[in-house]
Amino acid sequence: MTQEIQRVSPYFSDPAPANALIDDAGGHFRVHARAYTDQAIFDLEQKQVFSRIWVYMGHESEFGKAGDFKTTHIGLQPVIVSRGEDGQIHVMLNRCVHRGAAVCRELRGNTPHFICPYHAWKYSVDGRLQAISGENDPSGYSASFDKPEGLRKVPRVDHYRGFYFASLNPDVVPLADYLGPTARQLIDRKLAQAPEGKITVQGRPFVAVYKGNWKFQSENIIDGYHFMYTHRSFVQLQAKYGDTTGDFGVHKGGSAAEMSKNRNLGNVTGGVHGHGINQKPVVGYDDFFTGAFAGHFSALRDRYGDEELRWVLGMGAGCIFPTFGLIHNQIRVWRPIGPALTEVTIYPYSLNGAPEEFNQGMLRSHERFYGPAGYGAVDDVEVFALNQQGLSASDDAWLIMERGMEKEKRLDSGEIEGLPSSETVHRAFWRQWRRLMNSN
Ligand code: FES
Ligand SMILES: [Fe+2]
Structure with missing residues (x-):
């Protein structure tokens, strides 16, 4: 959540912003229109809802073999879901560690690796940075260069009977309890x-x-x-x-x-x-x-x-x-x-x-x-x-x-x-x- 959003949103300073939008007093239940229309509420949902709970990523039948992948989102955040050579399902942000381009622009497919369309940094299908193009050029990187490990992993991934979910929140409740x-x-x-x-x-x-x-x-x-x-x-x-x-x-x-x-x-x-x-x-x-x-x-x-x-x-x-x-x-x-x-x-x-x-x-x-x-x-x-x-x-x-x-x-x-x-x-x-x- 950016500083700019915090500044413009009246809700960030309100410890209970949703109270004004749901009226369930006296045996009634009403929801205010602003819950659907307000940009600040929408922004707050990204932080308070989508970044804190389990969000569905895909079904096991979409990832039958190593290298199978799809791109999807957790709220507004673009992610790649893939089956790695280790047989595991991985979820990572679809954002190059170099200068931020989405490294995968396909909706689904099978690939041995992802190559960023901008300067061709190469990642394994589970997101590890494998090669930097022109790394050893004279205009390349100095000895003190801190080489990133790879795409940022979404911290929690789990499935219930083949339905895979991920969460940006490392402390999210276990998936079976959440369901x-x-x-x-x-x-x-x-x-x-x-x-x-x-x-x-x-x-x-x-x-x-x-x-x-x-x-x-x-x-x-x-x-x-x-x-x-x-x-x-x-x-x-x-x-x-x-x-x-x-x-x-x-x-x-x-x-x-x-x-x-x-x-x-x-x-x-x-x-x-x-x-x-x-x-x-x-x-x-x-x-x-x-x-x-x-x-x-x-x-x-x-x-x-x-x-x-x-x-x-x-x-x-x-x-x-x-x-x-x-x-x-x-x-x-x-x-x-x-x-x-x-x-x-x-x-x-x-x-x-x-x-x-x-x-x-x-x-x-x-x-x-x-x-x-x-x-x-x-x-x-x-x-x-x-x-x-x-x-x-x-x-x-x-x-x-x-x-x-x-x-x-x-x-x-x-x-x-x-x-x-x-x-x-x-x-x-x-x-x-x-x-x-x-x-x-
Ligand atoms: S932005 Fe991905 S290689 Fe430069
Ligand atoms: Fe319907």
């Missing part, structure tokens, strides 16, 4: 859909940028309230042409009338670290055992039993605080660029051990709803931009997030469970945001 029961259940039930208990990221990701704050996506991916309204054109298509995606589990909702009826099934859970999940027992359970993939589902039933399998197949969506989501057969990652600019990356995946035809069907179904020409994802992105537009209308807008407050219950784990279209998960998100923004 807690809510986020672990999200990952466990998603992986339980695969006969081998693993997934494989497929193809090239789809990247979109929207003109809105990053927190709109965090809220939306677990929002059980909007579907029938935001995605009304999709619901109307379903009503007219029927359910053409059902066998593959993406938006298997039957007719529009059935979708409407089922919208109150299941629950949402808000985790103690701000994570949220939105799930329900799968609709049309018996049909899974008569269709083309009856053998696949029967094997899962033998393993999990009817009750758990209903929930495994019905695990809808989750947000792992702050910017990582799983929804249907998709990993979704979003990153802040500015208070009103966010990039979303969507990685569809297949289920290891499932029939090839089933996986292909799931991917086609994914494309129909979430792809660049899909029915659904564009609706949400349009709403995020409308959110931002609306919030620019006033500097004193309070957004209402108290749906379902009366009906929620606290679980033994400290998590809070609510009814499917309640804003329980949003409140969990914002409470964690407030804790981080306020604490030292």
Whole structure:
């Protein structure tokens, strides 16, 4: 955080800057528009949120062999994630130690080393500085030159069942504790859909940028309230042409009338670290055992039993605080660029051990709803931009997030469970945001 930002931000001198932006007194829950629009709040989030907790980096299937890498971000900070010759996953800042250029400009690939595009300093795939071009030239470096070791390592890297996270904070809580029961259940039930208990990221990701704050996506991916309204054109298509995606589990909702009826099934859970999940027992359970993939589902039933399998197949969506989501057969990652600019990356995946035809069907179904020409994802992105537009209308807008407050219950784990279209998960998100923004 630069001196300049400290000087211009009124929030740096406030020990509890988020208190003014969340009003939960008297059984209400409201969030102020400035939490989404204010540049100083955005800057403070980089320090207080993104630099202190675990941020998702990638899935093990993206780094199958030594030299596999991708570039991504922790908040605004560019990083390289790679599998080294040692077989380990490394995360380092994508910043040359010479004069600061990003040494890697590809989104992903495989390489024996990185060579900085500016003056060609060479780094191993795990970030060690291997060679300085022209090091021994007459105009090179003196004997007292303090040769750097390499790219700056991000201090903590860990994974949960193949999902890799990193943290800039060396003292961050252990990853499994950070995920807690809510986020672990999200990952466990998603992986339980695969006969081998693993997934494989497929193809090239789809990247979109929207003109809105990053927190709109965090809220939306677990929002059980909007579907029938935001995605009304999709619901109307379903009503007219029927359910053409059902066998593959993406938006298997039957007719529009059935979708409407089922919208109150299941629950949402808000985790103690701000994570949220939105799930329900799968609709049309018996049909899974008569269709083309009856053998696949029967094997899962033998393993999990009817009750758990209903929930495994019905695990809808989750947000792992702050910017990582799983929804249907998709990993979704979003990153802040500015208070009103966010990039979303969507990685569809297949289920290891499932029939090839089933996986292909799931991917086609994914494309129909979430792809660049899909029915659904564009609706949400349009709403995020409308959110931002609306919030620019006033500097004193309070957004209402108290749906379902009366009906929620606290679980033994400290998590809070609510009814499917309640804003329980949003409140969990914002409470964690407030804790981080306020604490030292
Ligand atoms: S900035 Fe990388 S080699 Fe000069
Ligand atoms: Fe949506």
